Amino acid sequence: MGNLVGSWRFKEPSTVEECDSTWGSDSESDEPTAEDDSGISDSVSPAESERAAGHSGDAALQLTDSPESAPRMKRSFYAARDLYKYRHSYPNFRKSRQPNEYRNLRFYMNKIPLVPDGIYIEEILSKWRGDYDKLEHNHTYIQWLFPLREQGLNFYAHELTQEEIKEFQSTREAKRRFLAAYSMMLDFYGVKLLDKSGNVARAPNWQERFQHLNESHHNYLRITRILKSLGELGYEAFKAPLVRLFLEESLCSGTLPNMQHSVLEYFVYTIRLPATRRRLLRFARKHYRPAHAFLWGPPSKKGACSGGGGGGGVGGGSSGIRAPAPTPEHHRRGEENTASSRINVSSHDAIMCQDLVGGGIKGFPDLGSYEAGLSGQLMLISRRRERSEFS
Numbered sequence: 584m585g586n587l588v589g590s591w592r593f594k595e596p597s598t599v600e601e602c603d604s605t606w607g608s609d610s611e612s613d614e615p616t617a618e619d620d621s622g623i624s625d626s627v628s629p630a631e632s633e634r635a636a637g638h639s640g641d642a643a644l645q646l647t648d649s650p651e652s653a654p655r656m657k658r659s660f661y662a663a664r665d666l667y668k669y670r671h672s673y674p675n676f677r678k679s680r681q682p683n684e685y686r687n688l689r690f691y692m693n694k695i696p697l698v699p700d701g702i703y704i705e706e707i708l709s710k711w712r713g714d715y716d717k718l719e720h721n722h723t724y725i726q727w728l729f730p731l732r733e734q735g736l737n738f739y740a741h742e743l744t745q746e747e748i749k750e751f752q753s754t755r756e757a758k759r760r761f762l763a764a765y766s767m768m769l770d771f772y773g774v775k776l777l778d779k780s781g782n783v784a785r786a787p788n789w790q791e792r793f794q795h796l797n798e799s800h801h802n803y804l805r806i807t808r809i810l811k812s813l814g815e816l817g818y819e820a821f822k823a824p825l826v827r828l829f830l831e832e833s834l835c836s837g838t839l840p841n842m843q844h845s846v847l848e849y850f851v852y853t854i855r856l857p858a859t860r861r862r863l864l865r866f867a868r869k870h871y872r873p874a875h876a877f878l879w880g881p882p883s884k885k886g887a888c889s890g891g892g893g894g895g896g897v898g899g900g901s902s903g904i905r906a907p908a909p910t911p912e913h914h915r916r917g918e919e920n921t922a923s924s925r926i927n928v929s930s931h932d933a934i935m936c937q938d939l940v941g942g943g944i945k946g947f948p949d950l951g952s953y954e955a956g957l958s959g960q961l962m963l964i965s966r967r968r969e970r971s972e973f974s
Contacts, residue, residue, distance in 0.1 A: 781825070
């Protein structure tokens with residue numbers, strides 16, 4: 584009954600176009616200018632930007648495929664809906680039945696340990712930084728370090744509440760440790776935090792770490808979570824510099840080609856300000872190859888392409904234009920957000936289920952059946968959890 588009442592209060596979007604308001608207020612005068620209210624640093628490093636532009640031709644050779652031979656691609660509705668809900672502060676959110684214990688805040692105050700590992704935040708910050716094997720293979724800490732208002736796959740981690748968010752944002756010690764955790768994860772990815780405004784650049788170890796990050800696709804899910812958590816805890820302005828850096832590395836320098844889809848489909852859309860998303864997507868469109876396969880807007884000025892509105896690119900998200908063949912990333916992640924809205928598991932964490940249930944779901948040769956199988960696994964987890972709550 585609670586779900587029915589929620590659906591009466593707010594009608595969820597049913598198409599990618601309804602989920603994406605990026606271009607809804609677009610205008611001819613909204614082209615990139617010297618003014619930048621988005622927090623994007625066009626000079627993450629001037630030398631790096633010039634180098635990125637110089638390598639765009641090489642990246643095009645790596646990422647371009649024959650339009651005639653490539654399968655048709657379109658944007659993920661699951662991703663669009665998940666990020667729509669996040670940007671709009673979960674319009675159908677149901678208050679947790681658990682008492683508000685401020686467990687996330689208490690964890691960051693070093694008063695309770697991470698569960699189930701039994702580790703305190705100070706130990707993580709002091710001993711885990713630079714321990715890349717531990718940060719790669721442990722899958723329980725990320726929900727504690729970067730809490731959200733949605734349930735992850737570590738059911739010991741509690742969802743954030745609006746009251747806890749307010750307390751967190753007014754607690755200097757918690758905020759200091761949160762930024763230290765963010766810096767630790769950036770170092771793990773080969774990125775360094777430059778200042779208190781959130782500007783970032785390549786770290787000294789970027790070559791080794793980027794090579795790892797390019798092949799370690801489950802970290803793209805973690806980055807989505809980190810970006811969401813930044814926005815929840817008062818650091819919305821930190822998102823755009825990081826997303827811009829990843830766009831440069833994946834589209835221009837060719838150092839993170841496997842991240843290209845995740846940056847455009849997920850990272851950009853964690854940003855709440857449409858004007859900031861537009862600037863990032865215009866930058867991406869300029870460097871995307873093949874250019875005709877760019878799915879993320881703006882829509883055609885002549886209105887000639889199907890898809891329209893927020894979802895269409897130069898040709899529209901549902902126009903059937905051909906794009907590069909899906910990389911193994913797309914199949915491995917199952918479009919990252921396979922879980923339906925009925926499953927009480929964050930779509931961000933959906934594919935990480937593979938690591939927790941033993942390395943993946945076997946026997947699903949195509950993406951559609953893969954998604955169906957994963958959805959079934961997650962539904963089973965959800966039902967078992969519900970039975971345990973009521974027993």
